[in-house]
Amino acid sequence: MIIALPESLGKKDPDLLLQLFTETFRQKYGVQCTAALHHNKTMTNYHIHLVFADRDTLEKTDVKRATRNMFYDEAGRHVRTKKEILDADGNIRPGCRILKKGEIYDIKWFSGRKDVFKDRNFLDDVKVLYTDLINKVVEHEEDRLQIFDASGPYLATKKIGKNNPREDEIRSDNQLRQEWNQTVDQVLIAGGSQEEVTAFKREEVVQKVSESVQIHGPQPGLLAGILRRAIAVLKEFLDLLMQSVKEEPEVRETGKSSSRTGSELHEKQKSEHPDSRDAEFRFMRIESVHQKLYKTNRKLYALQKQKETVQLALDHKPKSILHRRERKELQERIDGLERQITFCRNQLFLIPDANGFASVREAEQEYHAAKKVLEQVRRAQAKWDGIITQDEKNIEQPKPRTQKLSVLKKLAEKQAETSERNINHADTKVYRKEASL
Secondary structure: OEEEOOHHHHHOOHHHHHHHHHHHHHHHHOOOEEEEEEOOOOOOOOEEEEEEOOOOEEEEEEEEEOOOOEEEOOOOOEEOOHHHHEOOOOOEOOOOEEEOOOOEEEEEEEOOOOHHHHOOOHHHHHHHHHHHHHHHHOOOHHHOOOOOOOOOOOOOOOOOOOOOOOHHHHHHHHHHHHHHHHHHHHHHHOOOOHHHHHHHHHHHHHHHHHHHHHHHOOOHHHHHHHHHHHHHHHHHHHHHHHHHOOOOOOOOOOOOEOOOOHHHHHHHHHOOOOOOHHHHHHHHHHHHHHHHHHHHHHHHHHHHHHHHHHHHHHHHOOOOHHHHHHHHHHHHHHHHHHHHHHHHHHHHHHHHHHOOOOOHHHHHHHHHHHHHHHHHHHHHHHHHHOEOOHHHHHHHOOOOOOOOOOHHHHHHHHHHHHHHHHHHHHHHHHHHHHHHO
16 A cells, blocks of 8 residues: 655654554554555655555464375366366376375464455545544645545546556546636636536446446546536536526625514513624634635636637638738737636635645635524524514415426536537538539
């Protein structure tokens, strides 16, 4: 097992680090283990090699003796009769042997493999164990680690090993994965549902990859097409959100109060008025972060749309020498827009990080949670004051719920139909051309 460490731990005592990591594993799983700590040649990869026993040593060695003569062929396989190891002349073939009765044929020093190491969750548990341990040891906040949540809306990038023949392909796939993750951040900031994006990822990425492997076998080159289609649908969803979204209203104050009887006032005096100061402070803190993300996301979206427009103009501009200057100006505009887009994307990463959040997802989760808590406190205050809020009116007059498909799923089906229609149209044009010939 290889455990990657932050480079800052290179300043720590290596002997103490090794002792800490090996003892933690030994106490957790109750097995013998040993470890080695070192850098790579370029001094950029500080890591631990941990070797552990997945079996226990038996208190009493299990020695098995032959109860009769045992016969083994040239490959060392046990055969039932002596005839199976004899040649045509009745002699024992070279490489075959006979184990006489009473001799030892097997010695068992260890027990069977422990069940904990057979469990598929073993590696995940070890990741959690050592991530928590590393976060306790590091001194700087930027060195703290976080476990990637595979069940969330994001896609993990793949590591490119040394001298990997598929380096270009993996690098290209990683760029698509990063584009997906960046688009997910924009969708979440624009008000998209994390559950909906996660369900879409499961249906249109994970399941499509599984189906592709079953039909075509393991062909990593097909992943790019699946990701491009999913990203295109996600961007269409982002377009819908950005077109419909307006300035978010602040948490509304309650409306007019209703008349109260003397008995109700007496009951109110017995209970304390709900305090909203903590909820308001929590919401005000995270709302400033959300507003920064929201404004940056709007700017990023505008730059992306502007780049698409300029790119479309460049694609339709003739490549003749007469239009070389115009094409050069358009390309320079695209390069400038790309630099601004990169800056805005970096800002979307830096804003949550500067406020103690690991990602845009965590910041938006905290924003919606704080907003929900504040609304609950406000409703409790309104109830204490005898005010009927709009939410309570809606509860008193419930509307019939209608089952509807996910917006992302509808967009995916629409794009699939469009792609199929384009393919059929292209086939028809080819057929007509061949017929005319």
